[in-house]
Amino acid sequence: MDAISKSIAKDRRQQIIDAASELFGKQGYYGTRMTDIADYIGVTKPVVYRYFDSKEKLFAEWFEEVITDEYDQLIDYINNSKDSARVVTKKILETYYDMILSSFILTPYKIAIMEAGVCPEITKVVYDKMQARFLEAVNALFERAQKSKELKINDSMLLAHLFISPICGSLVHYTVFGYSAVNPERLKKFYDAHHESFWFSWAV
Structure with missing residues (x-):
């Protein structure tokens, strides 16, 4: 495949993911068909299947695009930070x-939770x-915290689950x-209280 063909394929793949983002957000996973995605970008369904052979794989890639970069940064920080476990x-x-x-980031969670009964495979992707x-x-973080x-x-x-x-x-x-x-302000207070009570209960 030459450079131009690769660029066209990349653009088409991104078009499909962008359409999925829009339609999954509005209609949910179960309510969105591959035909809907094809119609949204003005192609036939076989074109969509050329890039994604199932709706589940399309969801998984969309999910990664929505969340993975920021989430990977968090996991990397947890695993490699020299800060104390409390920090x-x-x-x-x-x-x-x-x-x-972020309503954009929350959308995949919403789909996974609200549609778990009809689409359990999506819940598994999120998990x-x-x-x-x-x-x-978090378990590895607390193992290090116990050693220190x-x-x-x-x-x-157990502490990770708590x-x-x-x-x-x-x-x-x-x-x-x-x-x-x-209210978001109450969520912030709730998280602050959770952090304080967790360390009050379990710190040496």
């Missing part, structure tokens, strides 16, 4: 606060690409009820 956990909560307040990696990184005597309990995975559960709960809350349900 890292504060940064985690600040990052999730910003992510939750595998994000929550499983997040849990693993920052935390007083030996079960790092720490991330309120984050997951707030994601569910905002995706289901929307931004009118809880």
